[in-house]
Amino acid sequence: MENLIKDIDILPAEEAQACDFKTTAEESTGKSKKLYIESYGCQMNFSDSEIVASIMKENGFDTTSDFEKADVIFLNTCSIRDKAEQTVRKRLSQFNTVKKQRPEMTIGVLGCMAERLKDKLLEEEKIVDVVVGPDAYRDLPNLVSQAEDGNKGVNTFLSREETYADIAPVRLNSNGVTAFISIMRGCDNMCSFCVVPFTRGRERSRDPHSIVREARELFDKGYREVTLLGQNVDSYKWSPEENNKARLNKKEEEVSEVVNFANLLEMVARVDHRLRVRFSTSHPKDITDEVLYTMKRYDNICKYIHLPVQSGNSRVLELMNRTYDREWYLNRVRAIREILGESCGISSDMIAGFCTETEEEHQDTLSMMDLVRYDFSYMFYYSERPGTLAAKKYTDDIPLDIKKRRLAEIIAKQNKLSLERNQLDVGTxxxxxxxxxxxxxxxxxxxxxxxxxxxxxxxxxxxxxxxxxxxxxxxxxxxxxxxxxxxxxxxx
Known part of the structure; x- marks a missing residue:
């Protein structure tokens, strides 16, 4: 089974729902400086890199796919797994060789790792000139200027309001057909294994008008699919009382009522029936029948839901602070099947070997997989992340060889289920x-x-x-x- 173990996502062959690594595409519009960005982790990070590229473009930068030609190198980082952080450290070491030859080059670490390790990055990684958290990207031109003057540029302030709703992203590595639209930022869920609430801050939802406007502009440019992004899209909520101070254009028609995620889905679906709409990620405690019936009502809302379970055992779910149990999750799956049908795609995240997980509790995860019959999954063994509730409260007591064996069993079962689910489509x-x-x-x-x-x-x-x-x-x-x-x- 050892050959099955990889500390990466297990993904569809052609395209990942959450990729590990992307670099900038080449763009030459005659600007005087070149920017190179590497993005790690989730779709939110790749979406953020498009915002960063837009901000830097307005300040005299084209993008380059060759970091050796860049005036500024940014690594947009992820802290969800230790492997991602180690990969970034190795890349910084590689960039050091180029910086020794070109000391005028500016190197910055952005995103979740910057938020979590700002002091260490500045002290230990001497080549890091700029450290910027996910809510401070507007400050990048100023911080780069500081670095060019020989000073370190640092801003890791977490905002309660920033959504970058007024910034038109530069579509990096775009196929011209599909695009991400960020609808909210941050996370209020405190899953005990997760660093996201500490690195991305509290939830705040973006003005629905700006989301619809971005979707319409993308459609007019030839895009035919958008994916609405949020750490927990089901908790999207925009209200005139709480959010009007963040309105971008007061001349637009005022939203007089609260807009929830089901409402937003409908608004985007109505942009044009030829525009496909996807979304990620849903939280089992929050996904509602209203969302499911909205999906059913519109053919252009794709019949696919990423619904992370993490564990099939209620005790482990409680330790993870997932705020639902096994039966609640299965109830939501039953609702999906009843409202949207058996052909609706369901994928998941699963963690093998969480703190104190017994063999019987691991079997509960395997049986959950048999009951739900996921189309595909992102599967990991537990890796303790410093600063999380689990690291503070629980002992990481499952030996690595057991974690790997349990993960191998999960991967083997998912491969079998994926094949069976795909075989149902043959002939359709x-x-x-x-x-x-x-x-x-x-x-x-x-x-x-x-x-x-x-x-x-x-x-x-x-x-x-x-x-x-x-x-x-x-x-x-x-x-x-x-x-x-x-x-x-x-x-x-």
Missing amino acids: TQLILIEGTSKRSEEEYKGRTSANKMVIIPKGDYTKGDYVLVKITDCTAATLFGEIIEINPAIA
């Missing part, structure tokens, strides 16, 4: 949005079903951004394969 007809050329072959396109399953199809007289009806002919545990039977059907 699916509406696919072509996203671009497959990594497998220049002669093939890739796209996804409503349930977020990657499909590989032969190239023909089609192009990315087209909707096509595809008959699924074959599958693996990670990917579907099909043949196009109609291009741009009436539904699109």
Whole structure:
């Protein structure tokens, strides 16, 4: 089983729901300086990098895909796992070689790791010139200027209001078809294993008008799918009383009532029926039937929900401070199946070997997987994160070899379930949005079903951004394969 163990997400073959690493694309508009960004971790980080690129673009920077040519290097970091932090430290060491040759280069660490380790980064990593938390990106031009003058630039202030709603992101590495829209920032859930509330601050929701406006602008530019992002999208809430002070344009029609996530989903879905809408991530304690019925009502809201369970055992869930138990979670899954049908895609996050987890409790996670039948999952063994409630309250007492063995069993079961779920699609007809050329072959396109399953199809007289009806002919545990039977059907 050892060959199954990787401290990475187990993902669909062509595209990850949460990737580990991305670099900037090349953009040359004649600006005098070059910016290089590497992004680690979740979709929120990649979305934040697009905001950073926009801010820096307004201050004289084009982006480059070659860090050796950059005037400024930013690493937008993740603290959710120790491996991510160690990867960033290794990259800083590699950048040190270039900086010795070009001492005028500015190197900055952004995001969650900057928030958590600001003092250590400045003291231990001598090449770090700028350290900036997730809520201070507007200050980047000023901090870079300080660094160019020989001073360290630091701002890790966590805001109760910042949403960057007025900043139009620069779409980095864009395929021109799909895009992220951040709808809220921060997290009020205090899961005992998680550093996010400490690195990203409290929840605050973005003005719904600005979200809809961004979706409409993306559609007008040719994008055909948006993913609404938040640490917990189901807790999105915007009200005129609490949020009007953050309104961007008072001339816009005032929102007279509270806007919850179901309302926001509907508002974005109504931008155009040809614009697909996805969202991530949902919290089991908050996802409502109202959201599910809104998804059912609109064909362009994709029938896929990422619903992290973390553990299938109620005692462990209580230790994790997940605020739901096994039966609550299964009740939500039953509601999804009853309202949206068996074909709705469900994915999950799972942690093997959390503090004090017994073998029987591990078996509860495996049985949960059998009951839900996830389409795919992101699977890890527990890694203690300094500063979290778990690190303060519990002993990380499960030996590493047991964690790895339990994780291997979870991965093996998920691979089996993924294959079985994909086999159900063979012979069906699916509406696919072509996203671009497959990594497998220049002669093939890739796209996804409503349930977020990657499909590989032969190239023909089609192009990315087209909707096509595809008959699924074959599958693996990670990917579907099909043949196009109609291009741009009436539904699109």
